[in-house]
Amino acid sequence: MTNARHTKFYLDRQKRKWSGVCAGIADYTGLEPTVVRIGAIALTLLGGFPWTIVAYFIAAWMAPKKPVELYDQDAEQTKFWQGVRASPARSVRDVRSRLRDIDRRMAEVEMYVTSADTRLAREIEQLR
DSSP states (O other): OOOOOTTSOOBOSSSOSSSSHHHHHHHHHTOOHHHHHHHHHHHHHTTOHHHHHHHHHHHHHHSOBOOHHHHTOOHHHHHHHHHHHHOHHHHHHHHHHHHHHHHHHHHHHHHHHHSOOHHHHHHHHHHO
């Protein structure tokens, strides 16, 4: 099993129409594949005729296929990695914020468990 990089562009063979370039761009950016396809067609018709087709075939030839293990991600993981690709600094801030929140909650649990709760101590003594 290879270690797939989540931040790399891949051809998406499961959602492809021809070679998976537009589906790969959609997966990479977080857009719908139909929107990317319509955008590619519009760009081709509005003046980019030979170059968009050339770029499409070069991308289809050079880009690797999406590894199988990346198809098994749930929606939350996919959204997270799309955010990392779009804004790594914001993703780091979000992860730090989540970790601070978890740390705060763990501190509250620790304080509750280790606190000298006299009522709880009395109840335990009554059970003896």
